[in-house]
Amino acid sequence: MQQTVLIIDDEPDIRELLDITISRMGLKTIAVGNVHDAMQALQSDPAINLCLTDIKLPDGSGLEIVRHIQQSSPSTAVAVLTAYGSTEVAVDALKAGAFDFINKPVSVEQLRNLVKSALKLGRRDTQFDGSSNTRLLGETPCIVTLREQIIKLSRSQAPIYISGESGSGKEVVARLIHANGPRSDAPFVPVNCGAIPSELVESEFFGHAKGSFTGAYDHKEGLFEAANGGTLFLDEVADLPLNMQVKLLRAIQEKAVRRIGSNQEIPVDVRILSATHRDLSKAVAAEHFRSDLFYRINVIEVQVPSLRDRRTDIPLLAKFMLDKIGREWGLTPPVMSDEALQTLCDYRFPGNVRELENIIERAATLCENSIIKPDDLSLPSAPATTEGANTSAKIASEISHMEAAKGDMESYLANIEMQIISDAMEANRWNKTESAKMLGVTFRQFRYKLKKHQLDN
Template sequence: MTKKTVLIVDDEPDIRELLDITIGRMGVHTESVGCVRDALALLGEQAVHLCLTDIRLPDGSGIDIVRHIQDNNRDTAVAVLTAYGSTELAVEALKAGAFDFINKPVSIEQLRNTVTTALRLESGEPRVDSSSHTRLLGETPVIRQLREQITKLARSQAPVYISGESGSGKEVVARLIHANGPRSSAPFVPVNCGAIPGELVESEFFGHVKGSFTGAYDNKEGLFEAANGGTLFLDEVADLPLNMQVKLLRAIQEKAVRRIGSNQEIPVDVRILSATHRDLAKEVAAEHFRSDLFYRINVIEVQVPSLRERGSDIPLLARFMLDKLAQSWGIEAPELNPSALEALTRYSFPGNVRELENIIERAATLCENNIIVAADLSLPDSSVPATVGADQGPSLLGQAKGDIEGYLAGIEQHILRDALSANDGNKTETAHMLGLTFRQLRYKLQKYNFD
């Protein structure tokens, strides 16, 4: 079997020698040059599987090599060596198409991890729906474009920020990026940042040692350690407390964590994917989210379209969900009659795909003769408008006459029930959808005796 080749580009002979010896001991063939010109010449002469290049070179920048490889050698992964703390240059390189970056002075363990991960990349187009449990269904242009983005991002180690409304499928996108990349055999660790109590966030992320605080009865590894070698997916990252954002930034930059109560740093090799349904740029402007962390996790942004933006995919998604339910329940898949399909395509789906799944499951339970009609969908009553216009006043006044408080309370309960259903009962996401604090939502649920 032919050895894979790593090209080392650095103008310091000592660095080249260190990299050459370390990588050579991994059973990999190496070539070394000291400038951009020689690197481009060698890339044009022979196949290179990975290029390790310094950023600052005598006749140019390592980013020039990154861009050349993106244009001419797409099967070659490229990682850049940056001076310690040069976050801006590292981010620029990742945006230009670099696979990863390594800080100087070079950590031997990080170097080996980067080389091993990069050499696992396969040529050609990976299958986006490679996971039997995770699929991105749809044939609309926005979904086809999203598939193409996933294919490209799976070959990189750059941090990816996934934006989109609640229930639109952000975790599905994250899982597919992981499943189609070189880390697919390692853990994918998802964490809902908004669901962890504030006093436990640091322990959950970084772990703790026995006796470090009351209740720490044993050593515990954190989420970073659990995801080592794989991917850590930070869902609802905007909900992290500010003091935790500082520590998260340090862990990402240093590629190491320290358990609570320990003085020892533990190296971690983790790819960071993050998501939130909020506008993170607005959170930064409002000083609710640190700008330095924002720029570090938002190297590449992927936007997941809402279900409203791909309405023609609804019949395909609904039938897939029914087939999945039928297989799970051991029954014949119910059919959607034309009236049900029309009702689904007219509905706005504020809860997106997650809401559609809830609606389909409920309809499959309620339908008769294994045929789902519009009434079985129990879609929110369109007679209750979201806003009151001038032409709606008389009819609404007629409905509310004599008991305006009871009428308004009924509308509020209706909205709360739909929002909870759209978010699968998740109170944190329901509060976000309605623009309420968690405490406000809890008060309203108690007020109306919601279980």
């Protein structure tokens, strides 16, 4: 069945351009010039699939149309036309429920991409899609609500800011927003902004032309181009250098990038999702993060709950992780004893779901007779409470270290440092940025230590 697009713009030339371009895509069009005629068209033809409206109209605002469609026909996608550089208006439209926006003067290529993405929405099942590799498990109210949010937000192209503690599952949420939206068949490109050396950030994001700098032996595609048509997930976005934040903002607003050493702008159709475990509003207040970029990527915020806020999900998560280990190892998965499960439920999990996964994998390796007992979990012990116990432990530790370091203290200390770094990397799934933060050192210092101990492979 032929799909229908309603075009609303009071400028005849633009209305004609939109009409011709969209008609050539094999779509039926209805073109009007004001709010009154638009409302009549929406009433007389409830089967309209997409509405494309200008913001400034002779008898009102395009935002009225966005809100009306959200209330009366939420299955109809609506996108807005905005004046060049009108970021605030675009953000208001997205918050009101617009699928996306496009700047005037209209780029025909961007218009086609927007229409194709919007019309895919009507062909998608609204049932939550969690693939076997990406799941949001849990039955607590906060997780049920989060799944509902994901379904709703996946229908929009609004930039989403995902907040939450380290290890809580922010990337899982980003992947599910992508998987449930019209871009699901296109690339999902995650990038840890804090893991890229500052001198390479621009090249990584935008690419470079051959010969643009020493070492640029060939043309290189950047992350924006790699994610074209899909989703770019900016993890730890708060770690971006300030000078790069300006360029990122421009790329998001213009929907185009320019490779280093090139004068040619490359149009990109990318949805931006971002996340950080930091308080981004505090970073803005401290002038470590640009306020204009913050408001651009934080159109809608999604909060991922910590594992402490959904303790009743721990048994379900633990069983899923054990079953996964069984499949990967080709063995019958170990069984969690009631005592071990209670021990897990009583633990505070500062590292959230990621820490639980590491604990389960370690316990599955250490347990005997395929039964996990409390000792197999190797959870951190409670600190000693008496002065005598503290003193005894301190003396024993000093004697042990002194004996071990005899004859070659430097080598002994180097081995301890290497073990600490290895443990931190394992605890953070080999995420260098998170490991450096855990140990209280800068990313540059951490990279140096990795290289020193030959752990950077």
